[in-house]
Amino acid sequence: MSPVLLSVSGVAKSFRMHLRGGVELPVVQGVAFEVAAGECVVLGGPSGVGKSSILRMVYGNYGIDRGIILVHDRDSGAMRDLGAGDPRLVLDLRRSSIAYVSQFLRAVPRVSALDVVAEPMLAAGLGREPAREAARGLLRRLNLPAALHDLPPATFSGGEKQRVNIARGFATGHPVLLLDEPTASLDAENREVVVAMIGEKLAAGTAILGIFHDDVVRERVATRLVDVSHFSARQAA
Incomplete structure (x- = not known):
């Protein structure tokens, strides 16, 4: 069995809308999944359900309200809790262990x-x-x-x-790679290049967590789908 390189458990996130009197807008709750070496786990669900927010939480761009986000530290070999919000740890893990291709x-x-x-x-x-x-x-x-x-x-x-x-x-x-719609702005030729590059990363043992709205690309690269609708705090409210 391949080692788990990314583990998310019990994660919740909300945003406080200061321009609307400080009202709190829940986004996700109870987020839980793992990504092992050589897996491409794809976050699915309708637009606005929180897929990109989860990627930003895993990368440390968004703080979390509660929960644990463990990332394999390539330097020490340990699983480190990025979700704890230690800025030095976030920067260290970005340098050594977790890479991110954003939409822009x-x-x-x-x-x-x-x-x-x-x-x-x-x-x-x-x-x-x-x-x-x-x-x-x-x-x-x-x-x-x-x-x-x-x-x-x-x-x-x-x-x-x-x-x-x-x-x-x-x-x-980096052992963990986050992809947020990497092929959205690409032509067919370059989509093929990216699909090949993803395959090479998986063969090398990288754990990939991604969002792919291109159905053809998603079918070709995904090893497993996580439906983010199950974690939607708005639907549960």
């Missing part, structure tokens, strides 16, 4: 696409030139024209930005 690239202005992709490899300890060469290879594989590699992605098209985003997320050997 938020790149620092004036930083080239090549350096955006190389940055997580540099943070993980790879030298500058090997990191840039690996970044260049990923961008070439994703069919981003070489003329764009040294330009900031701010002026790129949506599909070009997403390819930079994907290259950055896939650049390291």
Whole structure:
């Protein structure tokens, strides 16, 4: 049996709407699932049910009201509770253990696409030139024209930005990878590239948690589906 690299149990999240008199809006409750090495677990359910919120909680972008989010720490080999909200632990786990491809690239202005992709490899300890060469290879594989590699992605098209985003997320050997609709802005050729890259990550033992609204892609990469509707606090209210 493959080891569990991500474990979520008893997680609840709500948002306080300060512009509406501090009313509390529940999102999810009782979220519980595990992702083992070599699995691609897909979060399913209708729009607005909390799928992207769960990914952001697992990555530490959103704090949680209660529950436990355990992530395999590649450095120590232990399962660490990212859900406890320790900012240093969140940053350490992002550096070593958990990568995230969001729906939108938020790149620092004036930083080239090549350096955006190389940055997580540099943070993980790879030298500058090997990191840039690996970044260049990923961008070439994703069919981003070489003329764009040294330009900031701010002026790129949506599909070009997403390819930079994907290259950055896939650049390291982090044991856990989060994917939020990675193929949504891509053409058919580049969707095939990403499907192949996901397959390679799974074969290498990466635990993937993702959202895929493209039915064809989802069917090809998912090993298991978790229906987030079961955790919807709004439906339960």
